[in-house]
Amino acid sequence: MLSRYAVKSPWLFRINTGSCNGCDVELATTALIPRYDVERLGCKYTGSPKHADIVLVTGPITARSESYLIRMLDEIPEPRVVVAIGICPISGGVYRDSYSIRGPLDKFVEVDVNVSGCPIRPQSILDGVAQAIGIWKEKIKIFHKA
Amino acid sequence: MITLSASILAYLFFPGGMFAIIFGLLLLGMERIAVARFQGRIGPPIFQNLFDVIKLRTKEFLVPEDATNRLMFIIAPFFGFGGMMTAIFILPVSGVYDGAGASSDLVVLIYLMALPAVSHIFGGSSSGSTYAAIAVSREAILMFAYEITFVIVLFTVALQAGAGDGALFSLKGIVDYQVRNGSFVHDLKMIPAFVAFVIFMLATLEVPPFHIAENDGDVMKGYYMEYSGMPLAVFELTHALKLLVLITVLQIFFMPGLAGGSIVVNLLWYMMKSAAIVIGIALVHASMPSFRVDQAFKFLMIVPVFLALLSLGLVLFL
Numbered sequence: 364m365l366s367r368y369a370v371k372s373p374w375l376f377r378i379n380t381g382s383c384n385g386c387d388v389e390l391a392t393t394a395l396i397p398r399y400d401v402e403r404l405g406c407k408y409t410g411s412p413k414h415a416d417i418v419l420v421t422g423p424i425t426a427r428s429e430s431y432l433i434r435m436l437d438e439i440p441e442p443r444v445v446v447a448i449g450i451c452p453i454s455g456g457v458y459r460d461s462y463s464i465r466g467p468l469d470k471f472v473e474v475d476v477n478v479s480g481c482p483i484r485p486q487s488i489l490d491g492v493a494q495a496i497g498i499w500k501e502k503i504k505i506f507h508k509a
Numbered sequence: 510m511i512t513l514s515a516s517i518l519a520y521l522f523f524p525g526g527m528f529a530i531i532f533g534l535l536l537l538g539m540e541r542i543a544v545a546r547f548q549g550r551i552g553p554p555i556f557q558n559l560f561d562v563i564k565l566r567t568k569e570f571l572v573p574e575d576a577t578n579r580l581m582f583i584i585a586p587f588f589g590f591g592g593m594m595t596a597i598f599i600l601p602v603s604g605v606y607d608g609a610g611a612s613s614d615l616v617v618l619i620y621l622m623a624l625p626a627v628s629h630i631f632g633g634s635s636s637g638s639t640y641a642a643i644a645v646s647r648e649a650i651l652m653f654a655y656e657i658t659f660v661i662v663l664f665t666v667a668l669q670a671g672a673g674d675g676a677l678f679s680l681k682g683i684v685d686y687q688v689r690n691g692s693f694v695h696d697l698k699m700i701p702a703f704v705a706f707v708i709f710m711l712a713t714l715e716v717p718p719f720h721i722a723e724n725d726g727d728v729m730k731g732y733y734m735e736y737s738g739m740p741l742a743v744f745e746l747t748h749a750l751k752l753l754v755l756i757t758v759l760q761i762f763f764m765p766g767l768a769g770g771s772i773v774v775n776l777l778w779y780m781m782k783s784a785a786i787v788i789g790i791a792l793v794h795a796s797m798p799s800f801r802v803d804q805a806f807k808f809l810m811i812v813p814v815f816l817a818l819l820s821l822g823l824v825l826f827l
């Protein structure tokens with residue numbers, strides 16, 4: 364019952380693990396420009412990982428950001444959905460096989476949605492978030508049964 | 510017995526309790542829509558803040574490992590919530606509800622209004638987060654500055670409503686006086702106090718330009734930083750109630766005019782006035798950048814205090 368209304372308010376949290384900033388720029392534009400206004404879906408960027416429902420991870424997870432990523436993911440309360448944004452966290456992308464890369468993201472956490480592209484298109488971000496909402500709804504149900 | 514159960518009803522359902530929470534959340538949703546429209550966006554649905562609260566119910570609550578005081582961290586949100594529930598219970602709504610009927614409830618109001626900030630300060634400082642610590646110091650500085658304005662405005666209104674023989678510290682009395690003699694917002698003497706009160710309201714609600722203690726861009730979420738789940742939902746509810754309380758106080762002090770004889774008409778009129786005030790707040794919200802904390806402190810210590818004192822002087826000596 365609750366999950367039906369709860370999914371109308373997904374709060375997004377961005378983690379940048381050493382991306383080239385291309386994907387972050389795209390993320391900022393989807394929320395901030397009128398054309399792709401994601402507040403319509405109830406989305407809101409939050410500053411704190413403790414408020415997050417949907418985590419958007421960009422970047423190939425460099426050696427430096429690895430420990431911060433793990434700590435950050437630990438601080439996000441269940442039920443949550445992890446979305447890999449761009450080709451970087453999915454496979455390493457253009458940085459693949461570099462000496463300083465500890466990715467891909469699914470070594471650290473179960474990834475729910477992969478949104479590929481380099482950089483990703485705003486439309487595919489919206490699509491990815493919409494899919495993440497669907498998965499999140501199932502997760503809320505499971506979380507409250509357990 | 511009857512008055513007791515009527516009070517309990519008023520506290521839990523109408524105009525306090527359920528009604529106030531839902532109406533407050535709708536007003537917050539309306540503010541978000543209005544801000545979005547001013548920025549050329551479509552904005553969220555009007556029930557958005559209600560959904561947010563329901564969502565937060567389904568989330569886990571985490572207490573940080575390095576919280577300096579776990580118990581305080583958990584109970585802090587409820588101070589502000591309780592304070593606001595009580596405030597909305599003692600406030601009269603002109604033509605609809607008479608308030609709790611104590612004879613000096615204006616004085617009680619000063620203390621109740623400070624409670625949400627107190628709960629931010631307790632919660633933030635016991636969470637052990639650096640961001641929260643910065644936010645708490647900023648909130649304390651701001652609170653020090655804007656409470657002065659509030660007290661002066663309140664005293665001005667009380668004096669004016671006393672009509673020559675001392676100050677009148679009863680909210681019901683202030684409303685009645687204005688219903689008989691015309692709203693204070695039409696009175697030239699009271700205009701500076703009105704402006705000062707609006708500035709106080711913006712500062713308490715922390716909409717830009719007073720968006721210093723919970724500014725996403727520099728202290729992330731401020732004192733909410735470590736909160737998740739239910740307590741965060743309580744903070745949301747407190748914020749909604751605070752908005753409603755401030756709007757109601759504004760209407761009591763300056764514009765409690767009646768629209769007609771029946772309760773329903775007056776209630777609709779009250780809701781319409783509240784909506785109009787919220788849209789005004791949204792206009793300021795959408796068009797202002799943020800102050801730095803020292804600028805905000807200087808501004809709050811000079812402009813609204815001066816305006817409020819001007820009104821007080823006019824009321825005392827004219």
Ligand code: SF4
Nearest residue numbers: 382383385449450451
């Ligand atoms: S996917 Fe491409 S655009 Fe995005 S962060 Fe990686 S390299 Fe940059």
